Amino acid sequence: MTPERTAKLIQTLNRRQPDLTVITDQVHKPRNIAALVRTCDAVGIPNIHTVTPKEGYQFNGTTRGSDRWVKTQNHASCDDAIAMVKSQGMKVYAAHFSERAVDYRSVDYSQPCAILMGAEKHGVSEAAAEQADEHILIPMMGMVGSLNVSTAAGIILVEAQNQRLQAGMYEQSRLSESEHRDTLFEWSFPDLAEFCHNKGLEYPLLDETLALSDAPAWYQAVRDGSAVKRLW
Numbered sequence: 662m663t664p665e666r667t668a669k670l671i672q673t674l675n676r677r678q679p680d681l682t683v684i685t686d687q688v689h690k691p692r693n694i695a696a697l698v699r700t701c702d703a704v705g706i707p708n709i710h711t712v713t714p715k716e717g718y719q720f721n722g723t724t725r726g727s728d729r730w731v732k733t734q735n736h737a738s739c740d741d742a743i744a745m746v747k748s749q750g751m752k753v754y755a756a757h758f759s760e761r762a763v764d765y766r767s768v769d770y771s772q773p774c775a776i777l778m779g780a781e782k783h784g785v786s787e788a789a790a791e792q793a794d795e796h797i798l799i800p801m802m803g804m805v806g807s808l809n810v811s812t813a814a815g816i817i818l819v820e821a822q823n824q825r826l827q828a829g830m831y832e833q834s835r836l837s838e839s840e841h842r843d844t845l846f847e848w849s850f851p852d853l854a855e856f857c858h859n860k861g862l863e864y865p866l867l868d869e870t871l872a873l874s875d876a877p878a879w880y881q882a883v884r885d886g887s888a889v890k891r892l893w
Contacts, residue, residue: 662849667871670848673730674841675834677707680751680773681821684742686789687780688810689714696811697778701731704822705831707844708732710742714780729851739777739789746775753777755793756813757785762796770821771828778814845871863889 683701688694694711701709711733736742743753754768755777768774777793779785784807790796799808799816807813825831834841846864847854849871857864865879873879882888 662871664870670845670871673705674836674845674848676705676831677834677836677844678705678825678830679707679836679840680749681706681770681825682708682710682746682751682775683814683818684710684739684746684753684775684777685712685780685810686739686777686785687712687714687783688778689716690781693781693809693811697814698728698731698733700811700815700818704818705825706731706818707836708734710746710775711735712739712742713737730848739786740792743775743777743789743792749773751775752794753792754795754797754817755779755785755790756798756817757790757793757796758798758807759790759796762798765797765799765817766820768795768797770824771830774821776814776817776821778810781810857891858893861890861893863891 681704683697683706685694685697688697688711698709709731713735734745736745746753751773753775754765754770756765756779757777777785777789779789785793797817799813801807808816836844843864846867849867850873854864856862860883862883865876866874868874879888
């Protein structure tokens with residue numbers, strides 16, 4: 662790996678915002694999921710939460726490319742997704758038109774929060790909207806009443822990014838040491854990371870150039886069964 666590539670990976674990882682995420686409430690079109698993941702990567706979101714549509718996904722996985730940099734956790738229901746982010750101390754801002762909806766720029770995205778985006782045509786479900794801490798909306802000046810879900814998410818997330826930039830939240834790494842180390846390995850060696858997951862092995866150590874610190878010894882340990890185990 663070139664020094665430039667190494668620096669780019671570390672710089673990108675150091676800007677990740679572990680307390681900012683997106684929940685998709687049964688968004689089912691592949692192009693919208695792909696666009697959402699791409700936008701999340703652009704603003705430094707490391708993980709997103711998707712809720713399986715009632716009719717299921719009509720494609721395998723979510724997207725290829727940006728999904729290497731953004732982890733996707735799928736949930737059977739929006740209740741499960743909301744419960745998980747709230748257990749992590751996040752507020753939920755639902756992009757939802759209601760009597761209590763406020764301009765999307767008026768809420769504080771510098772605090773731990775999840776942006777809840779609704780499905781194509783139907784929007785956020787009423788059950789999910791009831792669990793949200795705030796309802797937010799993007800003022801519309803034209804004839805159409807709403808934006809495409811990925812476009813709306815992009816507008817909201819750029820505001821979140823701007824607020825966090827002003828708060829200095831991109832200036833130093835905010836990930837835990839273990840998450841930083843594991844993610845850096847997964848970005849550097851995706852195939853080897855998958856192998857470790859499948860075999861229940863701890864990731865080998867990397868040196869400052871993001872190469873395996875002692876590759877021959879690690880591969881020998883794998884062959885003789887003495888490599889460190891890990892429950893994933």
